[in-house]
Amino acid sequence: MTKYPQGIRKAAPLKGSLSLPKDTDDLNAFLLRTLLRASPHYVSGNALAEKMKMSRVGVWSRVDKLRKSGLRIDACQNRGYCISEEPDLLNASLVSAWKEECGIRCPLYLSDRIDSTNSEAERLLAQGKDAPFAVAANRQFKGRGRLGRKWFSPEGSSLYLSLALRPEVQAVRLRNFSLWQGVKVCRFLQAHTGVEDIELKWPNDLVCKGLKIGGMLAEASIDCDHVRSLVFGIGLNVNLNEERYPVDLMGKCASLFSITKKKWRLHELMAKLLQVLLEASEECLRGNADSRLIEEWPRFDFLYGKRVKIGNGTKLVSGIARGIDPSGGLRVDSGRGQIQIAHAGEIEFSSL
Numbered sequence: 001m002t003k004y005p006q007g008i009r010k011a012a013p014l015k016g017s018l019s020l021p022k023d024t025d026d027l028n029a030f031l032l033r034t035l036l037r038a039s040p041h042y043v044s045g046n047a048l049a050e051k052m053k054m055s056r057v058g059v060w061s062r063v064d065k066l067r068k069s070g071l072r073i074d075a076c077q078n079r080g081y082c083i084s085e086e087p088d089l090l091n092a093s094l095v096s097a098w099k100e101e102c103g104i105r106c107p108l109y110l111s112d113r114i115d116s117t118n119s120e121a122e123r124l125l126a127q128g129k130d131a132p133f134a135v136a137a138n139r140q141f142k143g144r145g146r147l148g149r150k151w152f153s154p155e156g157s158s159l160y161l162s163l164a165l166r167p168e169v170q171a172v173r174l175r176n177f178s179l180w181q182g183v184k185v186c187r188f189l190q191a192h193t194g195v196e197d198i199e200l201k202w203p204n205d206l207v208c209k210g211l212k213i214g215g216m217l218a219e220a221s222i223d224c225d226h227v228r229s230l231v232f233g234i235g236l237n238v239n240l241n242e243e244r245y246p247v248d249l250m251g252k253c254a255s256l257f258s259i260t261k262k263k264w265r266l267h268e269l270m271a272k273l274l275q276v277l278l279e280a281s282e283e284c285l286r287g288n289a290d291s292r293l294i295e296e297w298p299r300f301d302f303l304y305g306k307r308v309k310i311g312n313g314t315k316l317v318s319g320i321a322r323g324i325d326p327s328g329g330l331r332v333d334s335g336r337g338q339i340q341i342a343h344a345g346e347i348e349f350s351s352l
């Protein structure tokens with residue numbers, strides 16, 4: 001469970017102008033959104049009943065169902081209800097509430113357990129589902145990285161999120177898609193957590209002090225240079241405890257929890273991260289990202305000035321990393337004043 005703000009909690013008047021959704025399925029999200037807005041204070045049962053056009057008993061029974069689904073909602077006589085803790089597993093109603101709070105309209109399909117959110121997004125695209133949409137899961141049993149690598153995806157402590165798009169652009173427009181997403185995600189995570197050491201390790205790693213906390217994977221289906229569909233997946237270690245890492249990852253990765261020693265609210269993070277991905281996609285697909293990328297990359301560049309070795313099977317480039325070029329390639333200074341460019345997918349080994 002992850003706590004919501006505590007402190008002096010009193011019955012608070014209903015603030016803001018939330019209006020009741022027409023779709024009754026959204027009533028849970030509406031109720032939770034109202035509680036989120038009031039948190040850490042209570043919202044009276046009467047006020048909720050009035051807003052939701054139902055009896056107080058009706059409100060109580062909804063609160064009870066939400067509690068059974070894992071949320072902790074405190075009730076207090078003469079004060080009302082207050083959300084106090086969220087479960088470790090993503091709860092669909094709470095995800096919807098946070099999504100609405102962030103103004104996100106893009107649908108999000110949430111599973112408890114899935115092979116890979118990227119694979120599920122691809123399947124839904126193949127079935128003709130309208131895009132954009134997002135897929136998230138509490139656990140992946142075939143989470144993947146690049147080149148067939150595995151993504152460790154245990155239950156209840158991390159985010160596995162994929163965004164599916166049908167971008168209708170030339171493939172060249174996507175060349176910096178992942179890098180731009182990385183910049184935006186990194187900037188958001190620094191601001192959200194207050195940790196300035198969260199950086200990008202070219203091309204697709206989120207790192208903190210050299211330890212990997214997340215990874216990104218873009219997979220596109222391209223027809224004659226035209227992008228038919230695109231899935232962008234991100235895995236982020238949030239409340240993962242070090243003891244849970246498999247042996248081969250120990251000492252190589254970290255989580256927001258291990259860095260900050262505090263638990264983070266997965267639902268809020270999920271919604272805000274999705275908002276960032278949607279925004280970054282739009283900027284990149286409209287062609288507004290390339291020059292900003294070159295400008296902003298240095299702020300997040302973990303490799304800059306470090307010695308790297310990058311292999312592409314036949315050729316080994318080694319030298320000092322010097323940022324990226326306009327095509328998104330890594331600039332490597334081989335020491336004789338010569339800059340070589342390595343492109344994504346070529347990294348075999350990088351020694352720091």
Ligand code: BT5
Nearest residue numbers: 116117118143144145146149151152215216233234235253
């Ligand atoms: C990546 O690949 O870093 C991209 C990972 C993308 C995962 C997301 S989760 C949602 C969506 N659905 C999917 O199936 N995938 C995406 P790559 O650069 O190839 O790095 C993979 C390497 O990272 C592995 O070989 C491990 O060394 C390391 N690794 C695996 N799991 C990790 C974890 N949870 N935290 C940190 N490092 C990990």
